[in-house]
Amino acid sequence: MADDLNDEWWNHDTPCEEGGSKLEKDSNAAGTKKRERTDEDPPVKPKSKRKRRRITDIEIKQTGISSNDFCKSLEEHYKGKLSVVEREAMAMKPCHFGPSNPEMSHTVPSILKEALPKWQRLCSAHDAKKSPLAIIISQGAVRALHVNKEASNFKGEKCKTVKLFARHMKQEAQAKFLAANVAHFAIGTPARLASLIAEGSLSLKHTKLVMLDWNWRNVKLKRMVDIPDTKKSLFDLLKDFIIPACQSDHVKIAIF
Template sequence: MADNLEDEWWETDNRVQNNKIEENSSDEGEQKNTGEVSNKRSAEEEGEDQGNRTKKKQKRKRKKITTELKEKGKSSRASPTDVIDLLSKHFEGKLSPVELDEIKLDPDSDFYVSSESDHTPSSYLRTILPKWKKLVKSSGDLKPGSPLVLIITSSAIRAVQLNRDITDFKTEECKCAKLFAKHFKIEEQQKYLSKNVCHIGLGTPNRICSLIKNGSLHLDSVKSVVLDWNWRDKKFKRMADIIDLRIDLMVLLQTFIIPHIHANKCKIGIL
């Protein structure tokens, strides 16, 4: 008895052959796609490697502060133009033209001569304030919390050092208010400033700004603002090189110091 087959034998052979051709085509397509993916991944990896190499080169090209100091020379000192340029750069795009005009400083009329490399803190203060002793003696009507000189420095440690360095400038009658955060709570400083006459205010931008804002420190009698600009810490950074400190200094200058300079006979000294 014959088998009951649905298709003729030649039709079956053709279908088998066609299936084999389709399978081969599918395998070739998969291999092609796999190859394309591999090539794409290789290109991406190569791009990442090249990007990493570029970053490393940029890091190598970035100069250290010590290298820059050697190139410029250790005697390189800041000038009024450096302060003015930093103000312009910091507030560029943040303030309107009118607001920028309000914080403009004149390098001749708004600044004392800058300190030289052979100046000590005391000798520089004597240079810009030659009549300091008379000024202290004639300040009998000075109000509490209203210093004659405001010295702005980068840290509490540096402020303590400066306070010692200007001992021979201060005279016996002169009192110095310590306006920095280390070991001093702001409430203690508020209490001191409300009861005591101080001829010199010495501190950091952030704390000075806070004390002016809460009404404890007054700029009415300030004749000179001295920026401890050239001093460098253990990492060779100046106050203008430390981001947070620079921001605090810019806010202090914009909000309080520059308006006071424009309204009064007050100048900036660069130590």
């Protein structure tokens, strides 16, 4: 059909692609425009940005712990978990401890020299397998390697070292090594040391010193006792094996 020439086309709304008339769309667009502020409007408060707390901003107490602090931590950890008899069985005396590092003034070689002044003579006479003379307990494998490197000046050429943590070798291989070789110096993590002692592959019979790498903090500023799983493994290792050996008067605990 032909267009009606008398039709006033400008009075009709033209439909839009999205639906609705052009006039309706224009009116809706006008209604969504942001109203301009006037002097009578209340002032707008600026949004305060929350300052993220960085690890470097946290103040850390730069002191270590003493043997008394260690006993308090042990008692607090097992509070309500052990009976009175069990807690009394874990009681420790000053004679059970070697040197500690409360002022953070020791290095790894210096605290080992103070704890074991006759180290070279002990190494020469030691011939027992499965039972190192000194055992160092660290937070993890990387830290254990670092401590072992720092201790190289103390150990001497005759000292044989065994590394007892998960990343170095499997537990079965570590057990075979301990059974076949004389080790003077051992360094490991709490969980692996506890497993080796529990299965009989590692013994404290000839051990003179157990040193806890207690005060060192990782990149997140956490010590060994600040990590729940590691803390539990450490304290169970102490309760089940190391403290009884200390009470037998042949093992001392040093706290680095």
